[in-house]
Amino acid sequence: TQLLEQSPQFLSIQEGENLTVYCNSSSVFSSLQWYRQEPGEGPVLLVTVVTGGEVKKLKRLTFQFGDARKDSSLHITAAQPGDTGLYLCAGVWDDMRFGAGTRLTVKP
């Protein structure tokens, strides 16, 4: 059973567009991590959010943790082909569990 729901499952956009992907749970997280996975490689950590309402920015990527610590979003501004990949959120409770991911394709 997936404790984390990520949406959308697939997203295909043109270079320069903005996008937002979501990670939701019915449970409160201790913290949440976002990873990006490129084809043929393992996931790589992008950010960890801990405090409800927290916003972190990583260049064109903006991560937000919901006030109730049950959800999170990742917004990408002016997407580039290099942003293509699988974006995974991982919720931390007693252990850490991954969502199924959003597979993003940015077309040049």
Next chain:
Amino acid sequence: DAGVIQSPRHEVTEMGQEVTLRCKPISGHDYLFWYRQTMMRGLELLIYFNNNVPIDDSGMPEDRFSAKMPNASFSTLKIQPSEPRDSAVYFCASKGQGGALGEQFFGPGTRLTVL
């Protein structure tokens, strides 16, 4: 730092054969995780170790799967006998003493195909 090392990178075997996947974690890391990734089920945690001791193996699908960590620098995941539904990419990851907030470092994965 070489990162997490996994071998083999690709494995093709026939149903019923034994498969052994290998992992060398990052030196100094205390946690080691084994995951399985498929399109249908995403990234699933199979088992993790802390200081070479298995802590949670509730994700191991059945008795055909076993994992060992004989020392701090080596772990194996064995499937015996293998079945076609075991086909997936298997990742090993390690983590240092950062606790729950610590970053997991993933290896490149082993792509297993069971015919």
